[in-house]
Amino acid sequence: xxxxxxxxxxxxxxxxxxxxxxxxxxxxxxxxxxxxxxxxxxxxxxxxxxxxxxxxxxxxxxxxxxxxxxxxxxxxxxxxxxxxxxxxxxxxxxxxxxxxxxxxxxxxxxxxxxxxxxxxxxxxxxxxxxxxxxxxxxxxxxxxxxxxxxxxxxxxxxxxxxxxxxxxxx
Amino acid sequence: xxxxxxxxxxxxxxxxxxxxxxxxxxxxxxxxxxxxxxxxxxxxxxxxxxxxxxxxxxxxxxxxxxxxxxxxxxxxxxxxxxxxxxxxxxxxxxxxxxxxxxxxxxxxxxxxxxxxxxxxxxxx
Numbered sequence: 001x002x003x004x005x006x007x008x009x010x011x012x013x014x015x016x017x018x019x020x021x022x023x024x025x026x027x028x029x030x031x032x033x034x035x036x037x038x039x040x041x042x043x044x045x046x047x048x049x050x051x052x053x054x055x056x057x058x059x060x061x062x063x064x065x066x067x068x069x070x071x072x073x074x075x076x077x078x079x080x081x082x083x084x085x086x087x088x089x090x091x092x093x094x095x096x097x098x099x100x101x102x103x104x105x106x107x108x109x110x111x112x113x114x115x116x117x118x119x120x121x122x123x124x125x126x127x128x129x130x131x132x133x134x135x136x137x138x139x140x141x142x143x144x145x146x147x148x149x150x151x152x153x154x155x156x157x158x159x160x161x162x163x164x165x166x167x168x169x170x
Numbered sequence: 171x172x173x174x175x176x177x178x179x180x181x182x183x184x185x186x187x188x189x190x191x192x193x194x195x196x197x198x199x200x201x202x203x204x205x206x207x208x209x210x211x212x213x214x215x216x217x218x219x220x221x222x223x224x225x226x227x228x229x230x231x232x233x234x235x236x237x238x239x240x241x242x243x244x245x246x247x248x249x250x251x252x253x254x255x256x257x258x259x260x261x262x263x264x265x266x267x268x269x270x271x272x273x274x275x276x277x278x279x280x281x282x283x284x285x286x287x288x289x290x291x292x293x294x
């Protein structure tokens with residue numbers, strides 16, 4: 001566990017500072033994805049155009065999220081052969097979430113009636129994609145809190161450290 | 171450089187999932203004209219105009235005037251709406267609380283077992 005703001009006995013080395021900055025960046029990005037996903041889901045009825053554009057943006061941010069944690073993906077996939085139940089569960093949940101969100105965004109793109117036509121790419125997909133979009137959206141809604149809750153200790157600890165930091169800088 | 175390598179790997183995985191989904195559920199086709207939405211609008215003077223912006227014939231106007239807006243009240247009993255912020259929050263909170271509770275219980279049980287083992291080891 002790396003602490004963001006524990007009182008250092010010795011000044012933090014450049015590599016420690018880099019790790020802390022990375023943790024802060026990951027936390028902020030993850031929180032943005034969470035809020036963006038919920039807001040996009042909420043706007044699907046009343047503001048469908050905003051729902052589609054935010055879905056496309058979410059796809060791009062998710063790709064960045066996956067890229068930033070790619071070393072974890074590789075490390076955990078290699079570690080799967082070892083008997084460690086917790087990491088296996090997190091890995092399976094993350095894989096399910098990746099598949100669900102990817103299919104949700106892909107099907108959303110294929111049934112798009114605002115964003116893609118506005119970009120000059122009118123697409124017509126068969127009816128199955130609409131059902132698939134709703135199914136994967138519901139599945140994602142279930143998997144996102146599980147994904148976050150499995151990392152609740154990390155979230156609480158980083159949020160606490162960020163809170164301390166904000167109070168100290170004030 | 172490492173970021174680009176990881177991004178390429180992530181893109182390959184995402185593309186593989188997309189390809190698999192398209193193979194399973196059928197491809198989409200790029201259509202020539204954008205899809206038209208059948209939306210009717212009532213102008214301030216009461217005239218109803220169609221998707222093309224032209225007033226619809228009087229007979230259809232009369233028919234449309236008799237139509238009532240669909241009843242959007244939720245049916246009796248518990249019904250969760252995924253698009254509703256309160257319902258979504260409720261679903262997410264319940265799931266997150268269940269997972270955190272299970273994880274905390276497991277963590278406490280493991281710590282208690284470790285403490286018991288330590289106590290046994292020191293008394294014997």
